[in-house]
Amino acid sequence: MxxxxxxxxxxxxxxxxxxxxxxxxxxxxxxxxxxxxxxxxxxxxxxxxxxxxxxxxxxxxxxxxxxxxxxxxxxxxxxxxxxxxRRGWWVEHDDALSPSYLDLVRLEAAATGIHTFENGVFPGLLQHPDYAHAAVRATGSVDLTDEELDHFVSVRRQRQQVLTRDEDPVAFHAVLHESLLHQRLGGSEVFAAQLGHMLECAQRPNITVQILPLETSAHPALAGPFTVLSMARLDFVHVELMTSDVYIEDPASVRRYQDAFATLGDLALGPAESTRLIADKIVTTV
Structure with a gap:
């Protein structure tokens, strides 16, 4: 199993x-x-x-x-x-999820802070269900049956509970490359719903969303997306590849990613300006 x-x-x-x-x-x-x-x-x-x-x-x-x-x-x-x-909600899904994906679910559930940079798709924890369906299909899971796809998206929605739980919701900070605002994944209607969902998420006090402008040609995440997950006593970095996941735990390496994220935050638009940009994009999408 x-x-x-x-x-x-x-x-x-x-x-x-x-x-x-x-x-x-x-x-x-x-x-x-x-x-x-x-x-x-x-x-x-x-x-x-x-x-x-x-x-x-x-x-x-x-x-x-x-x-x-x-x-x-x-x-x-x-x-x-x-x-x-061994007592989390994910236990009932053990047989359907890969060990590396289960590790991500477990780390998110225990994290006190999550810092993520994305330039391909919106972060899973911030995805609207319809966008999540489109994202899973687009990123290579074309062989999934409709039932399997629905189950995977259902698990993703359960993961999102770390942001909204009553007790100690995780502090989530996302820096998103502006190119995401130009990729109408799922079509205009689905994409507009995703942008609206992003605005709703950004209103929560534990969620920060920043947009890295297109003209930022040089930045420390040119190698691609990553996520830093901070626990009470440990920090891990998660890097999702096309067919696998990489987890980095060496403290010196983790610090490099933490420093990179801090730089991305400095280069990105502030949260208020970022949400205005997302709101403007909704107007031109619908």
Whole structure:
């Protein structure tokens, strides 16, 4: 089953624990003795095959002599997030979604902030249902049945709940290349509905939308779209490719994307000017 695949954060936690063990120069046998866990159990944890609950992280760190408070809190927090992943709404869709897409859904649900740059289609979290149908068809999913397409769009709409939930809606900041305002994906009626939906979203206090003008020829995202997802203790970058997804977790690399997004925000029109531009485009579209 697809849903049995270990999540991104589960793999991250296992790899980080293995790294800490090696830094202490402990063999698996020695670590097993110190932690009073079987070698097989430790190996499965380190390979991300088993989710280690928070209560079991503390004694393992104690056994390794890890006293760094910030590091301990990070690992325990991530273990809690991994545990929570098994109770999300997405569990009922495990068999229909790819592991990499499930990772995105899980990260969005746990994120405190999401920063995204797009130049091909409007971000999935801001898509009108009709536009979402057109976008999925246009980006290569031509073999989907109507039922499969409806299900995929339904999942996308459920993802959008992170923006509107009553408790701690995620802070979402999108910088969109102005070329998006000239790509009438789905036809004029669908496109106008999408632009109107964007304006409605931009009215929410937790959502910021900026437009990067066409004349901005040089900017740090010429390589393409990306999304920075900020958790309580970890940050990840998601890059969607045509047939797969890439997740970047190295802190130095993540910072480069964060810096790039900050520059994009400086180059883009302000939120008020951006919404006026979108509103003007609706007038010329309908």
């Amino acid at each position: 697809i849903g049995d695949e270990p999540s991104l954060r589960q793999r991250w936690l296992g790899a980080r624990l293995a790294e800490l063990r090696r830094e202490k120069a402990f063999s698996l046998q020695e670590a097993s003795r110190r932690a009073e866990r079987s070698i097989a159990s430790l190996s499965r944890v380190e390979n991300g095959l088993v989710a280690l609950p928070p209560r079991d992280v503390r004694p393992l760190l104690d056994a390794y002599g890890i006293s760094d408070t910030d590091l301990r809190e990070t690992l325990i927090s991530v273990a809690g997030e991994v545990q929570a992943e």
